[in-house]
Amino acid sequence: MTEIHTPRLLLRRWREDDLAPMAEINADPQVMQWIGDGSVRDAERTAEDIERWEEEWDEEGFGLFAVELLASGELAGFVGLSVPAFLPEVLPAVEIGWRLGTPYWGQGYASEAAAATLEFALTDRGLERVISIARLGNDASENVMRKLGMHLDRETTHPVSGFPLHVYAIDLTEYEA
Numbered sequence: 001m002t003e004i005h006t007p008r009l010l011l012r013r014w015r016e017d018d019l020a021p022m023a024e025i026n027a028d029p030q031v032m033q034w035i036g037d038g039s040v041r042d043a044e045r046t047a048e049d050i051e052r053w054e055e056e057w058d059e060e061g062f063g064l065f066a067v068e069l070l071a072s073g074e075l076a077g078f079v080g081l082s083v084p085a086f087l088p089e090v091l092p093a094v095e096i097g098w099r100l101g102t103p104y105w106g107q108g109y110a111s112e113a114a115a116a117t118l119e120f121a122l123t124d125r126g127l128e129r130v131i132s133i134a135r136l137g138n139d140a141s142e143n144v145m146r147k148l149g150m151h152l153d154r155e156t157t158h159p160v161s162g163f164p165l166h167v168y169a170i171d172l173t174e175y176e177a
């Protein structure tokens with residue numbers, strides 16, 4: 001089982017008891033405002049998402065980690081790697097992304113988890129390049145991307161919604177520098 005420990009977090013595969021807290025995160029309009037078309041997701045959709053995330057682990061050898069606070073055992077959300085099939089112009093690519101519940105914002109958890117996941121991607125999984133995608137205006141996520149050492153690679157639009165997007169990137173040589 002793939003797990004990563006950081007000073008405050010456990011990044012791990014998904015468990016059955018993660019459904020309720022992740023569904024609560026997905027039902028929060030403030031959390032979802034920058035995801036897809038901004039729609040919240042119910043428990044059924046969240047269960048489908050978790051199943052798909054676990055399948056990606058089995059198929060790709062990477063996926064989205066459940067982020068658990070070591071101090072309390074609470075599920076804070078997710079961070080991890082996925083193939084951004086919704087944006088064909090960047091393929092082939094692997095994206096690093098995150099989604100945390102609002103109680104966990106502003107405490108450095110996203111940066112801490114994403115840094116550990118980026119190291120996992122480039123050193124453990126042997127990826128040569130990782131991207132991250134944010135809707136224009138999602139300054140908090142873009143700040144995390146810059147903290148990871150990523151640079152703005154391109155500006156584009158979402159092929160379905162038409163929302164403007166920023167694509168950040170980092171390759172192995174930049175990471176090692």
